[in-house]
Amino acid sequence: MQCAVDPLGHDGPNLEANLVAAEHGLASGFMPMPLAAGTGPATLAGNLVVQNAETLSGVVLLQLAFPGSPCFFAGAPSVIDLKTGGYTGGSPEDYLLAAASTQLAHFYGLPMAMGTMATGAKEPDWQAAIDDSLSTFASVMTSADLMNGAGLLNGSKILSYPHMVMESEIYSIVQKVAGGIEVSDETLALDVIKKVGSNGTYLAEKHTRAHMKEIWRPSVWDRTPYDTWLREGKKGALHNATEIADDILENYRPEPLPEDVVKELRAIVDRADKELAGA
């Protein structure tokens, strides 16, 4: 995945790398990041025109060189901070642009890898929460195919493990919502509703036992009653996420690469170090 040079440009070496990937059948994508009012028009529709042109031009080049090579759209659209001229790292316009560019990618029949989360907040705090929640909502609800950015703070300059866990929780929530509501005779449960009546409880019903596991459960959110929360030291989401991250880092081991692959990778890296030294 390569960033474009906004507005309307591509970097030569980046394009060459894309062409090498396409030649060998590796998936290749372009990620424009025009800042509305800076490297793109202040209006969102105009910003979409710029980023769409940038992505399409890259895709067209690859298809001319290697027809049928796998391509995808990408994006990390944003708006300039009119006070400082800097990158906002989260604004409502970002999510509208993300949603609209995902629609455009699908219009061309191409998948979208959307820059999501990666908040401008400095800490995994309230600001990170609104930014990550709404950006994820926008990407998932418009069916983006991949979301990049989990774990990043301060405009992608800081990586935080607890933050990555918290963002996984956000993803889990939005994924649940995006799953929708199944409406069938079984889920409408009209017989059970009539049986329980207006003042009963569903706790002991067979229907409840059959479906209770479908209810979403949090890993990071705290749902303890106030007194319990107070007694246990006011542990919040960041505390819970830190514990989960620590546990994963201590106990989880990913599937190892076969020995011969490790050896081969090492040799490639060594060779590259020599060949590219001073390049």
Place this chain on the structure above:
Amino acid sequence: MTELCPITTSPTRLALKILGAEDVHRVHAAALALLGAEGAGAEKAARLAPDTVVLGGRVYEHHTVLGVAHCWLGTGGPAALVRPREGGDPRPAIPADLAEACRLADALPEVAVVHGPPVHAAAETLPAELACCFASTSKHVQLTTLRSAAEADVVLRMAIAVAGSDVEVRGRPPVSLCAGADALGAAAVFARAGLPVGIVAAPSGHAGDDDTADLAAALVRHHAGVLAACAAIQAIVPGAPFFYVADPALAGLAAGSPEAAMFLIAATQLGAHIGLPVSAVGMTTGSHEPDWQACTQNAFGALSTMAAGADLTAGAGTLGGGSVFSAQQLVMDSEIYSWNARITAGVMVEDETIALDAIKKVGIGGNFLGQRHTREHMDGVWRPRLLDRSMWDAWVASGSEGAYEKASQLTDEHLAEHQVLPLGDQLTETLARIVAEAGL
């Protein structure tokens, strides 16, 4: 100095759906079946209710209308506990907290409706609280704890006093009622006088402490409850203003859960299906502090209601599932609303916003900063009040201030400077006399 802050809102151009058209029909049909013989009448009754509902303020600038493709923000409440502005654990509310909460709501341009009221101090009567609300805000007050017809009679007299007459109270009702089944008697009093009501007639039932096993079933029960209440009200006063209440708590759903967000979207669709404006409680965080969890929960809840096309999203300013009021949380929820209002306004696509000429003029590698098109449209770019967008070093040098600290500053500024439009001595005396005579 008295300062009238007009309410800010923006049109809702999105149409988020979670139920397909056929699913909406199936849930609606199941609710009618649940109501049995009353079902057919209930559907007819819903069609009698007007498709727009006016929630009047004391001044024109504070009127809101439900059913006109705008989503307004309401506070939450009533909370028996208050989180002190200066910090520390929540404490029992006192009457002065209600005045402060209403005054802050009056100062915040995003807040359109004082729902609840936000704070309830033990031993305070509802009429006394309403008098305090009227004195502390000129925005609409939506009551949720009104239960008896006797109380409703007192509230009606107060509303007429504020509006000016029993004719004017119908045109710009300063009070409405949003409640459960036990408020039907009070709702009838309101409906006869032309005050808007939104009632869910039957308890929805609970699968567990706070979870309902099947959302479709929860929707059927809730929808049947709304239809039954609407039928009861329309039978008393055909054409009475009635809105569809979408409150996850009334459906037995966990505060701020994904299921609550899904319920809010679906309930808004069901409200639209029967042609009623929707008053939702979109901000229902269960978090005990104005933190990451509170923000994620209220961001999802508010966006779900607003993007689905609800007309009011209430709950702002409360924590712990509505049990605690926090002034800072009200400011932070207002910022969440502001984000969402910009999102639900959507993307305008026309020649001017596509800006093809400006794009060609700037060309490859240029920038739009000096373009006339940018100057003409830069004011349309959303600006935050609570977010930090400074560089890392500047942020550290400024004391690593976060959204909560900024919200505290804004709260203090509003409460130090904002003056509510006064009621006037005569109206204040009239309200005090009605409260005293009520003897509730």
